[in-house]
Structure formats: structure tokens, C-alpha cells
Amino acid sequence: xxxxxSTDLSQPxxxxxxxxxxxxxxHTSGLAPGYAQANLVILPARYAEDFLRFCLRNPRACxxxxxxxxxxxxxxxxxxxxxxxxxxxxxxxxREGALNEERTDIGDLWQDDFVTFLIGCxxxxxxxxxxxxxxxxxxHLDRNVPMYRTLIPLxxxxxxxxxxxxxxxxxxxxxxxxxxxxxxxxxxxxxxxVHLGLPASLGIADLAHPDFGDSPVINxxxxxxxxACGVTPQVAIEAARLPLVITHSPGHMLITDxxxxxxxxx
Amino acid sequence: xxxxxSTDLSQPxxxxxxxxxxxxxxHTSGLAPGYAQANLVILPARYAEDFLRFCLRNPRACxxxxxxxxxxxxxxxxxxxxxxxxxxxxxxxxREGALNEERTDIGDLWQDDFVTFLIGCxxxxxxxxxxxxxxxxxxHLDRNVPMYRTLIPLxxxxxxxxxxxxxxxxxxxxxxxxxxxxxxxxxxxxxxxVHLGLPASLGIADLAHPDFGDSPVINxxxxxxxxACGVTPQVAIEAARLPLVITHSPGHMLITDxxxxxxxxx
Numbered sequence: 238x239x240x241x242x243s244t245d246l247s248q249p250x251x252x253x254x255x256x257x258x259x260x261x262x263x264h265t266s267g268l269a270p271g272y273a274q275a276n277l278v279i280l281p282a283r284y285a286e287d288f289l290r291f292c293l294r295n296p297r298a299c300x301x302x303x304x305x306x307x308x309x310x311x312x313x314x315x316x317x318x319x320x321x322x323x324x325x326x327x328x329x330x331x332r333e334g335a336l337n338e339e340r341t342d343i344g345d346l347w348q349d350d351f352v353t354f355l356i357g358c359x360x361x362x363x364x365x366x367x368x369x370x371x372x373x374x375x376x377h378l379d380r381n382v383p384m385y386r387t388l389i390p391l392x393x394x395x396x397x398x399x400x401x402x403x404x405x406x407x408x409x410x411x412x413x414x415x416x417x418x419x420x421x422x423x424x425x426x427x428x429x430x431v432h433l434g435l436p437a438s439l440g441i442a443d444l445a446h447p448d449f450g451d452s453p454v455i456n457x458x459x460x461x462x463x464x465a466c467g468v469t470p471q472v473a474i475e476a477a478r479l480p481l482v483i484t485h486s487p488g489h490m491l492i493t494d495x496x497x498x499x500x501x502x503x
Numbered sequence: 504x505x506x507x508x509s510t511d512l513s514q515p516x517x518x519x520x521x522x523x524x525x526x527x528x529x530h531t532s533g534l535a536p537g538y539a540q541a542n543l544v545i546l547p548a549r550y551a552e553d554f555l556r557f558c559l560r561n562p563r564a565c566x567x568x569x570x571x572x573x574x575x576x577x578x579x580x581x582x583x584x585x586x587x588x589x590x591x592x593x594x595x596x597x598r599e600g601a602l603n604e605e606r607t608d609i610g611d612l613w614q615d616d617f618v619t620f621l622i623g624c625x626x627x628x629x630x631x632x633x634x635x636x637x638x639x640x641x642x643h644l645d646r647n648v649p650m651y652r653t654l655i656p657l658x659x660x661x662x663x664x665x666x667x668x669x670x671x672x673x674x675x676x677x678x679x680x681x682x683x684x685x686x687x688x689x690x691x692x693x694x695x696x697v698h699l700g701l702p703a704s705l706g707i708a709d710l711a712h713p714d715f716g717d718s719p720v721i722n723x724x725x726x727x728x729x730x731a732c733g734v735t736p737q738v739a740i741e742a743a744r745l746p747l748v749i750t751h752s753p754g755h756m757l758i759t760d761x762x763x764x765x766x767x768x769x
Contacts, residue, residue, distance in 0.1 A: 435676055
């Protein structure tokens, strides 16, 4: 791993090439700013139809940016020359629903029947919120976003189901309304919030203790605002206990050539 | 006043004609359903420029549908043959800031220097909320909407200023988000809410005791959602203590030819 500063990581192709060569193996936050990053789910084709239906039935949690043909490692709609076997800095290999190992390359695990689902990521709408002048608290504090399991059931498909996981960002009421307006226009990256203000209605007992990520800082004049979270499909996949599933490692995303701005209006 | 059932009041022109002839002197809620109704402020021209600036500086509270030329009683953009001297069922005459009398016709009060401001009304967005399947509580309960004075200062102009007045409608959080989305697209009839969830931030001490309208019914799983209210300009006008101002009487609106649907997207 060479010094990252020797490569220009501000453009998506250059960043992917550095990752491809193994020169960048850390999280992708801040790389190629302004371009969308994607969550990755790689499944054998025999599970793909059920998972596709699961995504379509739960679009807030699993907004699809692209689905590859069986065996094709190139999501052509998302950028030039992307190779899903090498272009993600860190992968997670799940066997029978359990995290089995992490790898920086999955070339030798690739199967001719793999179908890859590329799912929109909240990084894109957070960029839009910040560009509008809003403070996104966990970014401002350099923490991970707090995420919570809810009691809201997902619409199941085959082995995939369970409950919605949400991420939370606190805002003063007028800013919460603005955040709803901005993210409403971005349905491919989770879209509008699913809830705000009354966490008990979601089955969240204590905001101070999230199920994933870091604990929040919420001021007295702020409301907690909840978006459907990309961790939802990961939780559903673990619960499905399939023989083999590959995902990105949290925060280690696929960098696409799609400007965040292009994700407005779906 | 003849039996209202003898006239078809479902179309705006017929409804206005019945009002013009003095056959309908009651409130206009439910008349010409699906068409926008407007708030009315009539001022001598020497105050009109200041009031125009006041509306433009506070567009959520005073969204302008039309402003007439000095002395012209016909708001041509709003419908066929409207005559502002006769086509509103009940007018209020303010002298030196005090309500002086109510009339059903102002033909003999009309002045060559009168400028009329026609301001969007929440009836239009409430129609859109109901059409989307939301329950608008005060309509469901056949009450008047609860309205509250706030501590949010308006941007003043000349003699016009004071604080924002808001109307409140309670919704469960997911419906509140939907209501924000729907009204965001209707900026000419108050647009998106200005606040939700934390009335104390607005300076509202007790939701159960509104300053205008009827007391609300809010369930435990609901948030109060606040929109800028058309009562705001009326309060500003009273405080300005002008020699003469004419408005509609609350609920007794001008019926326009503009379908509510046409108020989407501004």
C-alpha cells in the first residue's frame, strides 16, 4: 500500500484504479467527492430473483442503482470499466449467514452465476444536505451515523425479510422540513425520511444506545429524523443464512461515475 | 336570500353570481369544490407598495395570487368577470385598525385608488392532503383550524410587521412527512410547514388553547405540524392602524376559477 497522496483520488476512475491495484484499502468516505458510492450485495443467481423482489418491495431501504447480468462483474450503468471483483477496497464473505472473512479482492471467489445488486448510499443525500447549508451532526463530529433496529416489518420475499433498520440525524424542526424536501427528490439513495420525532413509535426504546454506529448528540431544540438504512439488506441477508453471499465491508463502498446531483428526481 | 339549493354552487362562476346577487351570504367552505379560494386585502394605493413588499418578504404567510391595478375591481388572472365590490359574501371594514362594520357588498365604499391583494388560502392544500388519503383533523371533526400567535418575527415593511401566526394540523410522523411533501409543491397557498413537533420553540405555551379557531385533538402518536397562516396579514393590518382597510370576513372567501391542482409547483 503506497502513500495515498501520490494518487489523485478526487476522480472516480483514478480512485477505483488505486483500489484495484490494492493501493487503497481503507474506507471510501471523502474519496471522489460529489460522486455516488454504492452498497454491494453479490448472490448466486438462484437467490437473485427473490432478492430483487425484496429490494423492489422495500425501496426506501434497498433503492437499486443497478443489477448485473448473471456472471457479469461489470455494472455498466454505474461507470467506466468497473470490475466488481477488484474495485471495492474491502469485501465481506458470508457463509451460512455468518461473517466468514474479509478480503480486499474477490477475483478467485468469483462464480459464473453471481448476480450483483448495487444499492444507493446515504453519502449522496448527506452531500446534498451539507450543500444546502444543513449540519449533518455525525459528520460534523466525525462519528459514524447512529442506526437502530425498528419494529417496522419489511415486505418479505423468499428467504429475505425481517425488520427495517433506520439511520438517525437530528435537526431543528425547520431544518428537518428542509431535509425532507431535499431527500424527497433523491429516491435512489433512500429518499425521504420514514419517520421523525417519536422514536417509541418505531420501537426504539433509547436513542442514546443505537444498535449500529456511534451514539448521537441531540440538542433540546432538535427532532430525531429517521431514514431507511442500507444496513437493512445486510441484516436480511444474514438472517437468510444462504451458503454464500459477498458484500462490501461497511464504509468501504464502490465508487461510481454518477454525480450525486444526477440522483435527484430518481 | 333564496334557498341555496335552487342554484348550482358547484361551479365557481355560478357560485360567484349567487354571491353577487346576495343569494349566498354565508361562509364559502364547500362551495365550488376543487377550485381555489382567496383571502382579500383592499388598501388605498398609498399603502400598497409597503404592503406588497411585506407580502414578498413573508411569502409563506402572504403568498400572492394576484394584485390588481389601482382602482381596478377585476382580478383578471383569477377568473372570468370577478368584481371585487360584490363577489365576496361578507366583507370587514377596518378603520384606524379597528373592525368597524361587516357588509355583504362594498360597491358604495369603493375608491378609485383601491389596490386589492389576493392571497392564497389553506383550503387548497387541505384539499390536496385529503385527496392523498390523509385525515385533516379539524375538517374531519367539523371544527375550525386551531391558530396560534408565535414569537417568530415577520420581516417588516413600512407600517406592516409583527409576528407570524401559524395554523396547526396533527399527523402521525409518516403522514407529517407526506404532508410536507405535498404542500412543498404548493407555494402559492402557504407551501411547506414552517415547523413541527416542538411548539415551545415557536413560543406556543399550550396547544390546547389556540389564539384563534377551535381547540385541537392531538393523539399520542401524532406530531403537531405548523403552517404559516393567512391570519398573519390580518393581524399585521390591524396593528398598522390605517385609516381604512377592507378584507373578507374569515371563511367568507373569494371563489376563483383556478383549479387547486393548478396551484402545484407555483
